[in-house]
Amino acid sequence: MTACERAAALLPESWRGALPAPDSNWLAAHLAACSDCAADEAAWRALGALTVGEPAPGLRARLGAALAAPPARAAVWPRWRLPLAAAASVLLVALGLAAGWWWRGASLPAAPAAPDTSAQIASLRREVETTQRAVLSLLRQSSPSTRLQGVVDSTNVPSDDGAVRQALLEVLENDPNPNVRLAAIDALARPGADASGALVEAFHYQSSPLVQIALMDHLAGSGAAPARALMHTVSQSRAFVPEVRQRAAWALRQ
């Protein structure tokens, strides 16, 4: 067994503080002389500096609420899936109505169209307003999964809806969760929406390389001067990680 193999066998024990003194002394001397094994030790120590956040203070209350709910419901529909369940219910009702409407139309003589059309338009308008309110409410919730659902639902609202667009921009600039921000990019940049200026502005708020790269993907090929200026700056700046710089250079070439 080489000295490094012996060190590899001892290091995991030393990380537990469970190494007998003779082995501990031998290992210390080896680490002082062997940079490769010393780097293992350094990596283990460096991992200790990676801290993560704390759970939300209301977690215990939520557990109590979950346990108080009827067991079958709690098991089938975890909390983060409730918006999905609600959306599915709405879809089923809508499909049922559409099927009924089609059946009526196919089996009965055609009715005068004008009054029904205006009623439909009024109904659709109400539906859009309801969806808009629901989206704005979801985007304000504390749970990332609920906000994510809000961003997804926002695509059911016309892209020129000012309130929803503004809310999505705020999400993109301020939401602490990168998955929510990534979804907001897709929602803002959906086909037919002119989001280039907003995406350029939002880029300056981003620290996550993933989000930065996603923004570059959406700006790729844009002829707008601010977008091209941003791509050029990012591709040249060492303030960004290499992956982001490379993606900016690629976007500039599109």
Next chain:
Amino acid sequence: MAGAIEGSVEGTITREIPPMEGLDDDLCLRRLQAGDSAALGELFERYHRALFQFFTRLGEAHADDLAQEVFVRVLKYGHSYRPGTRVRTWLYTIARNVRHTHRHRQRAEVAWDEVYAPSYSPPDEADANQQRRYLALALGRLPEDKRELLVLCRYQELDYAEVATLLGCSVGAVKVRVHRAVRELRQQYFELTQGGSL
């Protein structure tokens, strides 16, 4: 002790049973099995933070929901706990199952540099923050099994015997694997930083 647990079922907890804080995990769980729901609250206080951070460190976007689900399952399947088993190991077994189920439903993972996002620091700490950012990215690049092993051994305060029970292997195998995982972490860090070392 069995008599004391039976007493809790009859609603005489305060006189016949010592306070929860004084109970070890095993007794706590046995009280839960006997129908004392307050024991679940005590286990929650002891472990919810560690479980939340376990899920967070593995890149789960819904760490709070998953931690909650662990305790729902503890209540649901508490009868399957065998006295004498280490409760902490049993809880992590449930946690791994919860995560396994969740990952089959959806794959919403947090970006690694966000999981370990450093808080604002003065400029002279910028290099250290940058090192942590790359280290977090390197951890995220590890294969799932090595990443989980490092999280369990480095952060969750589990000893190698517990990790071996969780993973279904020997203690010796855990030690070998944890060293290999550290080596691969170094390699990933090296590639990310184009030659940097920790």
